[in-house]
Amino acid sequence: xxxxxxLFTFTLPPPSTLPEQVLDVDNATPDSHVPxxxxxxxxxxxxxxxVEPPLTALFKEGFLTSPELFYVRNHGAVPHVQDENVPNWExxxxxxxxxxxxxxxxxxxxxxxxxxxxxxxxxxxxxxKEQNMIRxxxxxxxxxxxxxxxxxxxxxxxxxxxRAMPLRKARYVCMEGADKLPNGYYGTSVKLxxxxxxxxxIMLAHKMNGEPLMPDHGKPLRAVIPGQIGGRSVKWLKKLIxxxxxxxxxYHIYDNRVLPTMVDPDESSRNPAWWKDDRYAIYDLSPNAAxxxxxxxxxxxxxxAPTMYMTRGYAYSGGGRRITRVEVSMDQGKTWRxxxxxxxxxxxxxxxxxxxxxxxxxxxxxxxxxxxxxxNLEISVAELxxxxxxxxxxxxxxxxxxxxxxxxxxxxxxxxxxFRIAIHKENGVLRFEHPTQPALMPGGWMDRVKKxxxxxxxxxxxxxxxxxxxxxx
Amino acid sequence: xxxxxxLFTFTLPPPSTLPEQVLDVDNATPDSHVPxxxxxxxxxxxxxxxVEPPLTALFKEGFLTSPELFYVRNHGAVPHVQDENVPNWExxxxxxxxxxxxxxxxxxxxxxxxxxxxxxxxxxxxxxKEQNMIRxxxxxxxxxxxxxxxxxxxxxxxxxxxRAMPLRKARYVCMEGADKLPNGYYGTSVKLxxxxxxxxxIMLAHKMNGEPLMPDHGKPLRAVIPGQIGGRSVKWLKKLIxxxxxxxxxYHIYDNRVLPTMVDPDESSRNPAWWKDDRYAIYDLSPNAAxxxxxxxxxxxxxxAPTMYMTRGYAYSGGGRRITRVEVSMDQGKTWRxxxxxxxxxxxxxxxxxxxxxxxxxxxxxxxxxxxxxxNLEISVAELxxxxxxxxxxxxxxxxxxxxxxxxxxxxxxxxxxFRIAIHKENGVLRFEHPTQPALMPGGWMDRVKKxxxxxxxxxxxxxxxxxxxxxx
Numbered sequence: 050x051x052x053x054x055x056l057f058t059f060t061l062p063p064p065s066t067l068p069e070q071v072l073d074v075d076n077a078t079p080d081s082h083v084p085x086x087x088x089x090x091x092x093x094x095x096x097x098x099x100v101e102p103p104l105t106a107l108f109k110e111g112f113l114t115s116p117e118l119f120y121v122r123n124h125g126a127v128p129h130v131q132d133e134n135v136p137n138w139e140x141x142x143x144x145x146x147x148x149x150x151x152x153x154x155x156x157x158x159x160x161x162x163x164x165x166x167x168x169x170x171x172x173x174x175x176x177x178k179e180q181n182m183i184r185x186x187x188x189x190x191x192x193x194x195x196x197x198x199x200x201x202x203x204x205x206x207x208x209x210x211x212r213a214m215p216l217r218k219a220r221y222v223c224m225e226g227a228d229k230l231p232n233g234y235y236g237t238s239v240k241l242x243x244x245x246x247x248x249x250x251i252m253l254a255h256k257m258n259g260e261p262l263m264p265d266h267g268k269p270l271r272a273v274i275p276g277q278i279g280g281r282s283v284k285w286l287k288k289l290i291x292x293x294x295x296x297x298x299x300y301h302i303y304d305n306r307v308l309p310t311m312v313d314p315d316e317s318s319r320n321p322a323w324w325k326d327d328r329y330a331i332y333d334l335s336p337n338a339a340x341x342x343x344x345x346x347x348x349x350x351x352x353x354a355p356t357m358y359m360t361r362g363y364a365y366s367g368g369g370r371r372i373t374r375v376e377v378s379m380d381q382g383k384t385w386r387x388x389x390x391x392x393x394x395x396x397x398x399x400x401x402x403x404x405x406x407x408x409x410x411x412x413x414x415x416x417x418x419x420x421x422x423x424x425n426l427e428i429s430v431a432e433l434x435x436x437x438x439x440x441x442x443x444x445x446x447x448x449x450x451x452x453x454x455x456x457x458x459x460x461x462x463x464x465x466x467x468f469r470i471a472i473h474k475e476n477g478v479l480r481f482e483h484p485t486q487p488a489l490m491p492g493g494w495m496d497r498v499k500k501x502x503x504x505x506x507x508x509x510x511x512x513x514x515x516x517x518x519x520x521x522x
Numbered sequence: 523x524x525x526x527x528x529l530f531t532f533t534l535p536p537p538s539t540l541p542e543q544v545l546d547v548d549n550a551t552p553d554s555h556v557p558x559x560x561x562x563x564x565x566x567x568x569x570x571x572x573v574e575p576p577l578t579a580l581f582k583e584g585f586l587t588s589p590e591l592f593y594v595r596n597h598g599a600v601p602h603v604q605d606e607n608v609p610n611w612e613x614x615x616x617x618x619x620x621x622x623x624x625x626x627x628x629x630x631x632x633x634x635x636x637x638x639x640x641x642x643x644x645x646x647x648x649x650x651k652e653q654n655m656i657r658x659x660x661x662x663x664x665x666x667x668x669x670x671x672x673x674x675x676x677x678x679x680x681x682x683x684x685r686a687m688p689l690r691k692a693r694y695v696c697m698e699g700a701d702k703l704p705n706g707y708y709g710t711s712v713k714l715x716x717x718x719x720x721x722x723x724i725m726l727a728h729k730m731n732g733e734p735l736m737p738d739h740g741k742p743l744r745a746v747i748p749g750q751i752g753g754r755s756v757k758w759l760k761k762l763i764x765x766x767x768x769x770x771x772x773y774h775i776y777d778n779r780v781l782p783t784m785v786d787p788d789e790s791s792r793n794p795a796w797w798k799d800d801r802y803a804i805y806d807l808s809p810n811a812a813x814x815x816x817x818x819x820x821x822x823x824x825x826x827a828p829t830m831y832m833t834r835g836y837a838y839s840g841g842g843r844r845i846t847r848v849e850v851s852m853d854q855g856k857t858w859r860x861x862x863x864x865x866x867x868x869x870x871x872x873x874x875x876x877x878x879x880x881x882x883x884x885x886x887x888x889x890x891x892x893x894x895x896x897x898n899l900e901i902s903v904a905e906l907x908x909x910x911x912x913x914x915x916x917x918x919x920x921x922x923x924x925x926x927x928x929x930x931x932x933x934x935x936x937x938x939x940x941f942r943i944a945i946h947k948e949n950g951v952l953r954f955e956h957p958t959q960p961a962l963m964p965g966g967w968m969d970r971v972k973k974x975x976x977x978x979x980x981x982x983x984x985x986x987x988x989x990x991x992x993x994x995x
Binding site for chain 1: 693713715719721780782783784801802804805806808809840841844846847849855856857858859860889917919920921922923925926927929936979981
């Protein structure tokens with residue numbers, strides 16, 4: 050029927066099989082109550098649970114990521130919340146407010162309007178493995194799959210805070226989770242004026258893709274701060290505290306920062322002042338992109354190859370700024386070609402007041418962009434044969450562009466240089482090589498160049514430059 | 523007195539001598555009614571008037587620029603408005619509004635609150651000469667002084683639009699000036715939601731630094747759109763027209779865009795579709811910086827030199843995003859040192875409801891940053907002696923950084939690669955060489971390298987790379 054067609058012109062979540070079994074590997078850990086998907090790649094050993102999906106699996110899911118493949122960044126044990134206790138989950142709004150609120154999740158959901166919105170979350174460490182190849186940072190090795198998208202359903206954070214009546218001097222909203230860690234509960238803050246701005250879409254979510262939050266994603270309640278790094282979207286949310294100053298939580302101060310590049314690990318340990326300068330705190334995401342097709346180690350047999358090969362990948366930016374162009378180079382950046390971009394997010398903008406997963410689809414008036422987009426470009430196989438590599442870069446609506454040069458910093462965050470895939474011609478086969486493989490997995494041209502004693506900082510990705518002796522580290 | 527001290531802890535405008543005489547050169551032009559400062563460097567011949575101040579003169583004025591040195595971008599003749607007609611200047615709010623308004627400037631100023639705020643304006647073409655050295659763009663050659671700052675006084679645009687009662691489908695505010703040009707009146711648009719957002723500070727200004735607007739700056743009324751390129755701040759403002767779509771004004775479509783880099787002048791002329799994709803329109807400024815000290819051709823006699831030399835310059839970004847770090851390299855970007863930054867704008871934030879130039883100083887609650895900042899770094903002369911060059915880059919609070927690589931585009935706008943000064947050692951003297959000189963003036967290392975047949979795109983600013991033959995174009 051026409052009704053049915055209309056209903057499905059936007060993307061619905063991919064088929065999802067929520068894991069029901071706890072994996073053997075988790076049984077001896079504090080997370081022995083958390084069923085998980087075995088495909089996820091563990092970046093910090095068995096525990097705490099920090100994972101990204103295999104890039105190809107993530108990309109094949111399309112615009113929306115199923116909750117079981119959605120990347121996870123946990124700092125410690127997952128709070129154990131039984132289903133029967135979910136409605137009574139207590140949550141408070143306190144600090145510089147005239148009317149402090151203590152409320153259960155059940156009340157929250159009945160007292161406030163629910164909305165649904167597609168939002169991409171990205172770990173500030175996405176692509177950090179590349180930084181670690183150049184120089185070891187104080188962070189573990191994310192590949193390029195620390196990014197996922199879901200339809201989040203929940204309450205607009207501003208609605209709740211308005212009812213608590215912020216005092217005039219309140220400027221920040223501190224958030225605190227239920228995850229007790231060595232340095233206290235996880236917490237951070239964002240500006241109150243951002244929370245109150247409807248264009249920023251900051252929410253308190255209890256569902257992903259129509260399902261209650263899984264334990265790893267903040268069951269039963271989390272903040273979702275669109276356009277900003279995932280570290281600001283506090284999971285297992287217990288408190289909003291309004292303050293005159295940014296959060297003094299240990300994790301707000303000593304995590305999620307891009308210190309100036311000359312501050313090395315020693316200097317950052319010696320001098321805590323570096324961590325206390327709020328100018329270095331990360332909020333907005335910056336433009337980034339990666340190629341999913343060709344995959345790492347994908348082989349193209351030239352004898353069987355079609356004339357054209359389709360390259361594909363993702364791109365995103367921050368602060369609600371749309372990716373406005375994605376460009377691909379086959380000659381190390383001398384010339385560029387323009388990729389096509391699909392903005393699946395825009396399909397949701399057509400619907401005013403449609404209900405989805407128990408929330409109003411809150412998109413038709415919204416002009417900000419909070420989701421990744423997918424790019425593609427057909428390249429002739431004849432050209433791929435002649436090229437040494439294929440690099441991609443993206444630019445956002447504020448004309449911020451991914452640079453060629455890496456900005457190394459002590460936490461290795463916000464890594465966004467051009468994403469480069471090397472091409473090898475071997476016995477009638479083209480073999481594609483991504484920069485790295487996630488976690489401690491070997492592979493990738495950075496690993497290869499480094500092992501061969503090449504200098505990854507030579508401005509040519511460590512590759513031999515014509516007429517020059519190969520530099521050694 | 524204490525009162526006096528308090529009053530002057532923020533920067534007041536520099537001593538200003540408003541020109542009273544029309545220069546000879548303007549007498550034979552349609553601007554023969556416009557007194558001007560002879561120091562301004564004309565970028566488009568005698569007429570229309572497009573000028574930047576000498577960089578050193580601009581920088582010496584400090585945080586605020588006097589109106590007579592403030593850069594000017596005119597598309598045609600300056601509308602001639604006699605002083606006695608200023609109060610009766612008519613201005614309208616029309617289009618998708620329930621209550622269209624036609625109002626005189628006198629009424630506007632008496633019916634609405636006036637505010638005062640320091641705002642930096644920047645031409646989208648700032649630093650375009652560097653693009654033109656790489657490949658001729660469709661734009662004239664700005665040096666790095668297409669940027670200036672003033673205290674603007676006027677009415678908050680949102681207040682006026684609110685009274686006109688925008689219809690529900692209105693999404694854009696089109697602005698139209700009184701300057702009649704070959705393709706109609708100059709006009710452009712911004713989003714209505716930006717105009718209504720108090721954090722964006724969009725205003726209708728009638729004073730700069732406490733003086734009525736000079737003819738070149740929009741006498742008697744202009745839009746000021748902080749954090750965005752100057753081309754959106756329409757001068758000699760006659761109309762605000764609310765619409766459902768972006769402006770279809772010729773100057774909105776065919777100016778102030780960064781088309782993809784592979785679109786060359788021929789392709790851009792052949793295919794108008796490139797111009798009609800709103801993703802390529804420029805709104806926010808992107809991070810940029812330049813060095814004012816050392817100046818171009820400044821000489822440092824080593825025999826008389828002190829131990830340390832102070833480098834200084836400016837930096838700015840867009841969209842209200844603060845510059846959070848400025849870094850200087852003496853080894854072509856291999857290592858960086860952190861410059862000091864002065865945020866003079868922040869001095870104004872301390873004052874709540876103070877009156878300045880007939881407007882309320884509207885800064886104490888504001889968290890966005892709309893002004894340039896000044897950076898400085900002391901470098902030992904011994905190091906300068908050994909260095910080939912000194913480059914600077916800036917990063918903003920969204921972690922957007924000036925790239926090493928230039929993004930060339932057909933209009934040559936938003937040029938923001940690292941700002942590099944070459945250092946020459948000649949007979950006991952260090953001579954500093956900026957990249958270019960504005961307009962058709964010769965000089966600068968880009969000019970020198972180009973004349974010598976060097977390839978400015980070799981990734982080393984056209985300089986000879988050790989062990990490599992110099993490439994020719």
